[in-house]
Amino acid sequence: MRIQTLDLNFLNSKHVLSSYLVETDPPFLIETGPDSTFENLKTALNKAGYEIKDIKNVFITHIHLDHSGAAFRFASEGAKIYVHPNGKKHLVNPDRLIRSATMVYKERTRELWGDTLPIDEEKVIETSDEQIVTIGNVQVRVIESPGHAKHHNVYLIEDHLFTGDTGGVRINDGPIMPAVPPPDIDIPLWLKTIEKMKSLKPTYICPSHFGCFDDALDHLEILKENLIKYDEFIRKQIKFSDDYNTLFPIFKEYVDSFFTDKKVRDFYQFANPDEMNLAGLIRYAKVNKFDVK
Ligand SMILES: [Zn+2]
Structure with missing residues (x-):
């Protein structure tokens, strides 16, 4: 084989x-x-x-x-x-x-x-x-x-x-x-x-x-570890806003912090776009009612 x-x-x-x-x-x-x-x-x-x-x-x-x-x-x-x-x-x-x-x-x-x-x-x-x-x-x-x-x-x-x-x-x-x-x-x-x-x-x-x-x-x-970080990120942010457009720049900057090389970051964007990930996290937070104040 x-x-x-x-x-x-x-x-x-x-x-x-x-x-x-x-x-x-x-x-x-x-x-x-x-x-x-x-x-x-x-x-x-x-x-x-x-x-x-x-x-x-x-x-x-x-x-x-x-x-x-x-x-x-x-x-x-x-x-x-x-x-x-x-x-x-x-x-x-x-x-x-x-x-x-x-x-x-x-x-x-x-x-x-x-x-x-x-x-x-x-x-x-x-x-x-x-x-x-x-x-x-x-x-x-x-x-x-x-x-x-x-x-x-x-x-x-x-x-x-x-x-x-x-x-x-x-x-x-x-x-x-x-x-x-x-x-x-x-x-x-x-x-x-x-x-x-x-x-x-x-x-x-x-x-x-x-x-x-x-x-x-x-x-x-x-x-x-990184999944737990994503979980903590959305639990914290969703209390402040559940609006995609408000959260997007915050999420993007957060994801940037995992990367040291900007070029490598661009490849990830093709495979695993920020837009999809933020939409998924917001949905996850809402389904689990993390947004309830
Ligand atoms: Zn895939």
Whole structure:
């Protein structure tokens, strides 16, 4: 077995968005990225010696379009798509996914994400927590991982943990940052998921943004600290205002304080935009009534 990180060159930027190729017989993928980077994925697969139709199995960590948008292209060539049970209906009927993306990204939706077409129901395989899926000589352990989204799985293969967005975002040598978009953010639940991930004792952690790192347990500890900081930030600010436009400059400055390199900060903005994160935190605070004075 060999694991390769495939760079999807999202928005022509390196190290923002990945898919992982696991080489066994047959080879399989973890994450497809969005349809807008499908040609880049195809090129990367060809370079590794494979055609799209060679991929018979695809594991999706969660259904957000930057992780799952191109899955329909593999399904239409015969691949099975493995997904958390809460995600299945949105792959079979992506209307709601497209609608919420359009609400956020408006006229840029197509440019950013490409097409998102329905997948035949029989091609979408619902996973269950602690299930082991065997592909070739590789065992994929499925672990349900709520916190970032209700439809999130992480996957353990030997000592590699593939964390989607539940392991945060870590690009180049930048900080390990939470990704907290609406609507599902639940920080206490996420902290429990972090403990669960630590108990698996992985050596490598592979967030989809971006690449594998060999310090999984330290990584998870830092993510935990930063999630707690985000929680404290929104609990404090929401008492003063729950208005997005009022909070935005304060949040932006707060996020800046995690970074020493402005260029690295810009890459994070592509993978994990401030706008989404602040909207997610405000929603989280309101759902939990932190705004009640
Ligand atoms: Zn993502």
